Amino acid sequence: MMDGMTAGMGIWMLLVVLTVVAVLVLATLGSVWFYRRLRGRQPDGATVTGRDDEDPARRKLRERFAAGEIDEQEYESRLSALTHWR
Known part of the structure; x- marks a missing residue:
């Protein structure tokens, strides 16, 4: 059986994992957006x-x-x- 402290740590661990996943997803989406934005430009800015x-x-x-x-x-x-x- 879990006591109160162990259950609380489990919730915090879940929140940390979800936060890391969210940051990775946002970083990936930002990188894809930035790459597409750069790819749509020619060297002279046109x-x-x-x-x-x-x-x-x-x-x-x-x-x-x-x-x-x-x-x-x-x-x-x-x-x-x-x-x-x-």
């Missing part, structure tokens, strides 16, 4: 494809490609030029 809506030249180029006004080779060439001079 954002990766799909997130460049703030750049009107890229947006217009993407619209022209989507409308079929330019082919893939011309799109890639012009996109490369825009990225190079940015």
Whole structure:
């Protein structure tokens, strides 16, 4: 049979284990978020494809490609030029 002190220690041990698990889960989630955030950036600070809506030249180029006004080779060439001079 457990006395009062042993039962109290068991509760504290459970709380410590749960706290450690919670900290590990939060650290893992934070690391994943941070990695994804860094992976979404290019070295020059520009954002990766799909997130460049703030750049009107890229947006217009993407619209022209989507409308079929330019082919893939011309799109890639012009996109490369825009990225190079940015």
